[in-house]
Amino acid sequence: xxxxxxxxxxxxxxxxxxxxxxxxxxxxxxxxxxxxxxxxxxxxxxxxxxxxxxxxxxxxxxxxxxxxxxxxxxxxxxxxxxxxxxxxxxxxxxxxxxxxxxxxxxxxxxxxxxxxxxxxxxxxxxxxxxxxxxxxxxxxxxxxxxxxxxxxxxxxxxxxxxxxxxxxxxxxxxxxxxxxxxxxxxxxx
Numbered sequence: 001x002x003x004x005x006x007x008x009x010x011x012x013x014x015x016x017x018x019x020x021x022x023x024x025x026x027x028x029x030x031x032x033x034x035x036x037x038x039x040x041x042x043x044x045x046x047x048x049x050x051x052x053x054x055x056x057x058x059x060x061x062x063x064x065x066x067x068x069x070x071x072x073x074x075x076x077x078x079x080x081x082x083x084x085x086x087x088x089x090x091x092x093x094x095x096x097x098x099x100x101x102x103x104x105x106x107x108x109x110x111x112x113x114x115x116x117x118x119x120x121x122x123x124x125x126x127x128x129x130x131x132x133x134x135x136x137x138x139x140x141x142x143x144x145x146x147x148x149x150x151x152x153x154x155x156x157x158x159x160x161x162x163x164x165x166x167x168x169x170x171x172x173x174x175x176x177x178x179x180x181x182x183x184x185x186x187x188x189x
Contacts, residue, residue: 038172039105043098059116
């Protein structure tokens with residue numbers, strides 16, 4: 001199954017993270033932004049690979065850092081264990097995702113790879129503020145944090161409420177009850 005990436009508008013405003021693990025972050029002014037409805041699937045990520053995304057330096061916009069120093073792109077790809085002759089996420093075989101997993105979220109890629117993919121698609125990765133705004137829009141109450149898929153209490157195990165179940169990922173469009181107020185399916189990792 002091939003999903004068409006649909007994105008949703010999220011209005012900007014001053015936003016403060018409400019996650020109990022990031023409570024000390026300052027509020028920021030968010031501009032209006034768009035966010036995809038689904039996580040990037042394996043079949044979508046394969047388009048990046050087929051198009052030679054790993055070989056096209058123009059998609060790799062962020063400097064690679066190691067031990068506080070910038071390193072050249074070619075060295076960084078070697079450091080990240082990316083073989084330029086055989087570019088795939090670690091869990092793929094023969095440049096293909098596991099059978100039947102085309103509609104599952106791509107995994108085993110670095111932030112750099114995700115950012116290059118986003119650039120390839122003419123997009124950018126969301127900041128933690130954008131992600132949380134799109135996911136929960138700052139809603140919190142005296143009992144815990146309110147998420148699209150229900151109230152979450154501090155330190156509660158949320159397995160089965162998002163795109164993870166302790167046994168691996170699930171299809172990107174599986175959890176309709178997890179749709180946020182802005183229309184996107186919420187990501188579990």
